[in-house]
Amino acid sequence: MFKHHLKLLASTAALLLAANASAQAPLKIGMVVETSGAFADFGMQMMNGARAYMKAHGDTVAGRKVELIVKDTTGVPDVAKRVAQELVTNDKVDFLAGFGLTPSALAVAPLATEAKKPMIVMNAAASVITTRSPYIARVSFTLPQVTAPMATWALRNGIKKVYTLVADYGPGIDAETQFKKTFTAGGGQIVGDVRTPMRNPEFAPFLQRIKDARPQAVFVFLPAGEQAVGFMKGFAERELDKAGIKLIATGDVTEDGVIDAMGDAPLGVITTQHYSVAHDSAENKAFLKAYAEVAGTKQRANFMAVGAWDGMAAMYEVARRLNGNIDGDKAMEVLKGMKIDSPRGPLTIDPATRDPIETIYVRKVEKAKDGKLYNVEFDQFQNVKDPTK
Amino acid sequence: MITSFLGVLFDGLAYGMLLFLISVGLSVTLGLMNFINLAHGAFAMLGGYVCVLALQRWGLPFYLMLPLAFLLSALAGLLLERVLYRHLYRRSHLDQVLATIGLTFMAIASANYFFGPMQQPVQVPQFLSGQISVAGVDLNLYRGFLLAAGAALTLALTLALERTRFGASVRAAVDRPRVAEALGIRVGLVFQVTFAVGCGLAGLGGALGVQVLGLDPAFPLKFIVYFLLVVAVGGTSGLKGPLYAALLLGVIDVAGKYYIPEIGAFIIYAMMVILLVLRPQGLISRK
Numbered sequence: 001m002f003k004h005h006l007k008l009l010a011s012t013a014a015l016l017l018a019a020n021a022s023a024q025a026p027l028k029i030g031m032v033v034e035t036s037g038a039f040a041d042f043g044m045q046m047m048n049g050a051r052a053y054m055k056a057h058g059d060t061v062a063g064r065k066v067e068l069i070v071k072d073t074t075g076v077p078d079v080a081k082r083v084a085q086e087l088v089t090n091d092k093v094d095f096l097a098g099f100g101l102t103p104s105a106l107a108v109a110p111l112a113t114e115a116k117k118p119m120i121v122m123n124a125a126a127s128v129i130t131t132r133s134p135y136i137a138r139v140s141f142t143l144p145q146v147t148a149p150m151a152t153w154a155l156r157n158g159i160k161k162v163y164t165l166v167a168d169y170g171p172g173i174d175a176e177t178q179f180k181k182t183f184t185a186g187g188g189q190i191v192g193d194v195r196t197p198m199r200n201p202e203f204a205p206f207l208q209r210i211k212d213a214r215p216q217a218v219f220v221f222l223p224a225g226e227q228a229v230g231f232m233k234g235f236a237e238r239e240l241d242k243a244g245i246k247l248i249a250t251g252d253v254t255e256d257g258v259i260d261a262m263g264d265a266p267l268g269v270i271t272t273q274h275y276s277v278a279h280d281s282a283e284n285k286a287f288l289k290a291y292a293e294v295a296g297t298k299q300r301a302n303f304m305a306v307g308a309w310d311g312m313a314a315m316y317e318v319a320r321r322l323n324g325n326i327d328g329d330k331a332m333e334v335l336k337g338m339k340i341d342s343p344r345g346p347l348t349i350d351p352a353t354r355d356p357i358e359t360i361y362v363r364k365v366e367k368a369k370d371g372k373l374y375n376v377e378f379d380q381f382q383n384v385k386d387p388t389k
Numbered sequence: 390m391i392t393s394f395l396g397v398l399f400d401g402l403a404y405g406m407l408l409f410l411i412s413v414g415l416s417v418t419l420g421l422m423n424f425i426n427l428a429h430g431a432f433a434m435l436g437g438y439v440c441v442l443a444l445q446r447w448g449l450p451f452y453l454m455l456p457l458a459f460l461l462s463a464l465a466g467l468l469l470e471r472v473l474y475r476h477l478y479r480r481s482h483l484d485q486v487l488a489t490i491g492l493t494f495m496a497i498a499s500a501n502y503f504f505g506p507m508q509q510p511v512q513v514p515q516f517l518s519g520q521i522s523v524a525g526v527d528l529n530l531y532r533g534f535l536l537a538a539g540a541a542l543t544l545a546l547t548l549a550l551e552r553t554r555f556g557a558s559v560r561a562a563v564d565r566p567r568v569a570e571a572l573g574i575r576v577g578l579v580f581q582v583t584f585a586v587g588c589g590l591a592g593l594g595g596a597l598g599v600q601v602l603g604l605d606p607a608f609p610l611k612f613i614v615y616f617l618l619v620v621a622v623g624g625t626s627g628l629k630g631p632l633y634a635a636l637l638l639g640v641i642d643v644a645g646k647y648y649i650p651e652i653g654a655f656i657i658y659a660m661m662v663i664l665l666v667l668r669p670q671g672l673i674s675r676k
Contacts, residue, residue, distance in 0.1 A: 038607045040506030197654035204400050205646035212393055226603050229508050237529055239520050261510040299505065
């Protein structure tokens with residue numbers, strides 16, 4: 001009899017221990033990011049942003065130690081899907097997060113629905129993403145959201161004839177469509193458009209074509225990085241500015257992480273976006289300080305790092321509100337309508353679309369006292385929603 | 390109409406010359422030595438990073454940076470030839486491809502480790518930036534410089550190969566290694582020097598090219614298609630084939646993007662298919 005009791009006691013204790021262990025098991029965040037290949041700087045920025053958040057806010061939330069499990073998509077959607085699958089089945093992560101590129105986010109979306117895993121999009125910006133799974137919430141921006149204010153601003157400032165140039169993939173087409181819509185609705189005229197291939201090291205002929213068409217301005221969206229650098233150089237070399245053609249763009253083109261690689265070419269370029277390192281606020285200062293502690297001072301932060309920072313903030317908040325027990329459906333309820341004090345300014349996750357509602361700033365590239373170029377904000381559009389939904 | 394055509398022609402020739410400059414080293418190793426060096430792009434990338442370091446960090450002038458990029462890439466080629474490449478000369482082409490593509494991945498990872506994944510700041514030097522207008526056609530100065538550099542390099546290489554004793558030894562060593570050896574030509578040494586020159590040229594092309602193409606660790610893989618395109622279409626005997634191929638592809642690519650931008654990006658590949666169907670051995674082939 002006694003022996004039997006002992007056995008029961010032991011198994012109960014074991015059970016209790018197991019239960020206790022699961023309550024204190026680490027909070028696993030599967031980071032699906034690009035850390036190699038042509039978009040490796042996307043992953044670097046997002047990981048720096050996420051680690052900076054953990055540095056500033058501690059690595060424990062709701063009694064659980066936060067663990068980032070990093071998987072490289074190499075920029076290929078199929079790989080993104082495979083590593084996300086591994087994260088869900090092998091690592092049993094609580095959240096899927098990251099996603100620098102739209103195609104990767106789209107590839108993982110069905111998996112999020114199937115596994116009921118909250119999926120936090122920290123960068124990818126094609127409008128359609130959040131419609132592909134009810135478990136997706138986005139803390140970055142959408143292209144139509146930053147593009148529409150650019151068209152409105154251009155109209156207000158006497159620009160009537162515009163040529164558009166966008167990269168030929170989802171977000172590029174989003175940007176082109178939205179710009180044309182807002183610009184022509186306000187009485188502007190599109191004098192030409194071109195979609196440039198994703199693998200395209202040579203912008204010269206496209207730029208020449210635009211120069212010959214003599215518009216008042218050219219509107220550009222290109223993914224941040226190599227293409228933006230190549231375009232900017234070509235624009236300056238071909239002296240489109242001296243031909244009286246203004247450059248207006250989404251913030252991707254003069255993005256903080258690559259602007260140092262452009263020389264003085266982008267001086268005076270007008271862009272619209274949600275974040276600039278030059279943004280003046282206490283939250284931004286705290287973010288930049290933590291970023292520098294993680295990444296050093298040589299590498300500048302950019303909007304992707306802010307996206308990751310805010311994504312971490314959202315997941316920490318979900319963990320706190322659910323006392324550390326992450327359930328997909330409950331997590332989504334918490335995320336809908338969540339307000340975040342972001343380094344970019346206030347941000348609300350739209351309960352209807354799970355896309356961010358935020359301020360879009362109009363910025364001009366200027367040289368600061370330290371001799372470097374910054375996107376200096378001089379006008380803003382508040383509480384901008386994705387206009388396509 | 391005619392001025393825009395002349396402008397397109399100039400840009401096309403300059404772009405073609407750029408393709409030639411970054412591929413000419415591969416023509417040397419593949420064409421002369423019959424060795425498939427897919428790590429060619431890694432040497433070009435090395436030249437690119439030398440360019441960035443020399444101009445930004447060491448403050449060297451542009452005209453001193455170019456020979457330095459050549460020399461350091463050649464040196465790297467020489468070292469790798471001693472320890473790795475010489476063992477692959479007699480192996481099958483598949484082995485060469487596998488070994489050198491592996492080397493490319495190692496180079497990419499190393500560049501990522503030392504320089505980070507971001508784009509490097511490369512700027513055309515002040516005296517070569519901007520445009521001049523000649524008879525109503527806007528000519529970009531740096532592209533003009535690329536044209537001149539490519540022409541000078543072609544001339545120098547052709548002379549070196551066809552008119553010098555070393556050039557004769559190279560041709561002899563490639564065509565009949567055993568006879569050449571019997572005649573007292575040190576075939577091993579000849580190959581070593583030729584390989585180093587090929588790598589040096591890759592570095593030089595990289596240093597010249599990154600001003601237009603940009604530079605990050607993915608460089609060797611991003612442009613491998615273009616190197617191979619030029620060499621495949623041009624044929625592997627001598628330098629004329631790749632030169633003509635590069636110029637032709639450059640002009641067609643730029644003209645396609647200018648006149649029919651909707652399909653502009655595919656034209657270069659369509660042209661490759663057509664040329665390879667018409668002349669499977671390349672534009673200029675060995676008899």
